[in-house]
Amino acid sequence: MTEPTRISTLKDLRAALQLAVGLELSTVPVYLTALYSIEDGANTDAAQTIRSVVMEEMLHMTLAANVLNAIGEVPSPEPVEFQGRAHLSPIPAFPLDSPLISGIGTLELLPLTPAAVDSFVRIEHPLHGAATLAGIPASPGGFRTIGEFYDAVDTALGDPAICPDAVFRPVRQIPDSDYYGGAGHVIEVADRASARAAVLKIVDQGEGLPEEYLHRPAKTVTDEDRLGSGWQMYSHYARFRELQTGRRFRTHQLADETPEGSMLLVDYSAVRPALFTPRNGDWAGGPEDFAMDAFDLAYSRLVDDIYRAFAGEPTEVVDPLDGHTEPDRPTLRLAVHAMYALRNAAVALMRTPNPAKPGHTLCPRFSYVAPGGDRDKLVQRAEGGGGRGR
Missing domain, CATH: 1.20.58 (Methane Monooxygenase Hydroxylase; Chain G, domain 1)
Structure with a gap:
């Protein structure tokens, strides 16, 4: 099996975190398109699920930005050079074939349809729907899964030869008081330990979910995963799997099982039939x-x-x-x-x-x-x- 890409320089670590901010951003329009397509008053459970995930993607962007600021780089939408590949843009353009993650597939902007929900599950699955990691083609200087990418970032952050202690400074940190709307908390990064904790938070909630998490209870939550309303923010994968199957997970079920709990009905007829058209499309100029x-x-x-x-x-x-x-x-x-x-x-x-x-x-x-x-x-x-x- 091809060895995963390693991040071996501080320059590449900073570029990787610029791309991490963009990676988290890339899922937001995908989920918002489906959310906004729902007709007023319809599919309230599905809307709540999607909205909660979007807010946590904003949290993940903020965590990645805090780590980047703490290691001496200002977050920017400008293209970066990573692993010898120039002009990699953090900003997604749709439909998106990620230059960073080969296994994630094409990200498209779709209304709430079964195909859209299938894509949500694929994005958040540890192997993006593949049976094994070896079954995902590797691209030079890239990663097969989001989890593999964040593992490389965490490894580089943990290596003083790549990221010395003197690099870390608590500058330009977004405080927790500036984030609201979902579960979890913003971690202000001041040192190596808090930087790695911020990356772990991204992995625990959503993209980058380790494969072994599939064999844990699907509804595993901590105290900070509970909102005041009682809503439990378990993993993005498990939440979208419930939408896909139309049922909730039972408390004892594992994440790799098929949900068998109460029904979660999605009315795909109560959705606006939006159709993506690229710039300069059929009616350009009108x-x-x-x-x-x-x-x-x-x-x-x-x-x-x-x-x-x-x-x-x-x-x-x-x-x-x-x-x-x-x-x-x-x-x-x-x-x-x-x-x-x-x-x-x-x-x-x-x-x-x-x-x-x-x-x-x-x-x-x-x-x-x-x-x-x-x-x-x-x-x-x-x-x-x-x-x-x-």
């Missing part, structure tokens, strides 16, 4: 394309706000109700609020008929447009009120 561009602009600004929060940059915010300016409010909380606001724009798209595909509606692209020429064009178009020209 009013629908303008609406899609406006969403991409809002999403791009949201991603920028998240990275500004991770970089410790304050932002000036104007309250839309009273015009009061607050220059130093925590930007991560603002970004979370912006994510909720993005829902309204996404739902509006999913209610708009797709002019090229009768019976379908528009689907948000979650296409990040970097600052500069193309972003400026989107801004100019938005300020000009749309139109068919570019």
Whole structure:
């Protein structure tokens, strides 16, 4: 069996953590597309499950960013060089074939369908649905599974020859008070032990779940995995497996078993039939394309706000109700609020008929447009009120 990729330099460790922030980000649009496609008032259990996982993906992004800051690198959406491979972007573009994880498969933006839920289970499965690790093709300088990737990150963090004690500094840390909405807590990283604890938290909750965890009770939880409402945040894989099978796990069941508990019904007919269309698709230049561009602009600004929060940059915010300016409010909380606001724009798209595909509606692209020429064009178009020209 091919030996897993090792991270042997501090430069590559920093690049890996930049890509880790992006890896966690890459699942958010996949899950949000399904969540936003659910018709109002329908599929409340499924919506709660997906929403809880999204919030924990935000936690995982924050944990990776805290580790990165603590080892002397500012989180950034700019491409990195890793294992001799240049221009690897942390920011996903959909449909996404990960340049980092070969086993994860293609990540697509789909409404809540059986195929979408199957993909959720594949993402969160320790082997991404493969029977054995050896059955997953390895790519040079990459990893077969998310778990293999995080194991390499943890090993490098634990090696003083790669990451000396003197590297660690508690700078630009997002505090736990800035995170809310899911289980778990933000770990502020000050040293090697807290850095490795942050990586372990990502692994325990979701992506990177060790294969042996499949042989533990599916609903294993700790005190910090329980919300005040009593909702128990067991692993992402187990939660999505319940959606896939339409039943809850019984308390005694193991994660690799088929859930046999109470029914968890998903009504796939109560879902907006959104259909992904890439940029410059069938109706490029039309009013629908303008609406899609406006969403991409809002999403791009949201991603920028998240990275500004991770970089410790304050932002000036104007309250839309009273015009009061607050220059130093925590930007991560603002970004979370912006994510909720993005829902309204996404739902509006999913209610708009797709002019090229009768019976379908528009689907948000979650296409990040970097600052500069193309972003400026989107801004100019938005300020000009749309139109068919570019």
